[in-house]
Amino acid sequence: MATEESVTQTLAFLLGKLGQVASGRFAARLAPLGLRPRHCALLELLAHAPKAQLELAHAIGVTPSVVVDMLDELEQAEAVRRVRDSTDRRRQLIELTTKGRRLRRRAVALARETDEEMLAGFDTAQAAALRTGLLRIADSAGLFGSVTRPS
Numbered sequence: 001m002a003t004e005e006s007v008t009q010t011l012a013f014l015l016g017k018l019g020q021v022a023s024g025r026f027a028a029r030l031a032p033l034g035l036r037p038r039h040c041a042l043l044e045l046l047a048h049a050p051k052a053q054l055e056l057a058h059a060i061g062v063t064p065s066v067v068v069d070m071l072d073e074l075e076q077a078e079a080v081r082r083v084r085d086s087t088d089r090r091r092q093l094i095e096l097t098t099k100g101r102r103l104r105r106r107a108v109a110l111a112r113e114t115d116e117e118m119l120a121g122f123d124t125a126q127a128a129a130l131r132t133g134l135l136r137i138a139d140s141a142g143l144f145g146s147v148t149r150p151s
Contacts, residue, residue, distance in 0.1 A: 050095035
């Protein structure tokens with residue numbers, strides 16, 4: 001007798017549910033910093049150079065109004081500041097503040113803690129293989145867009 005297939009055994013289901021678990025754990029770690037997981041993509045995009053709001057929206061695949069809300073939250077947390085573009089005074093650029101750089105580094109550490117918790121039953125080789133496989137899936141799904149692909 002053949003084993004009946006189950007939706008709960010599919011990659012689509014498992015990745016979705018595990019994503020919820022990982023995001024919840026990461027969010028709990030970020031909360032004392034006044035950050036949410038959605039802020040981390042912006043902090044990462046701004047780590048190397050200021051960017052325009054529209055550029056940020058395109059990079060993370062959200063509407064400009066969503067980016068404005070996120071930037072307002074990060075500005076209130078003193079993590080970013082809006083500055084006039086010196087080459088086009090009509091345009092604002094967003095840059096990380098010193099506090100924003102510290103928050104980004106702390107968020108990276110907290111994400112690593114979450115990874116370690118999620119991978120507790122894996123040895124180093126298994127964890128590396130899983131990460132490599134997930135990065136391939138993310139690449140093929142176009143997840144990173146203009147966001148720098150993690151190494």
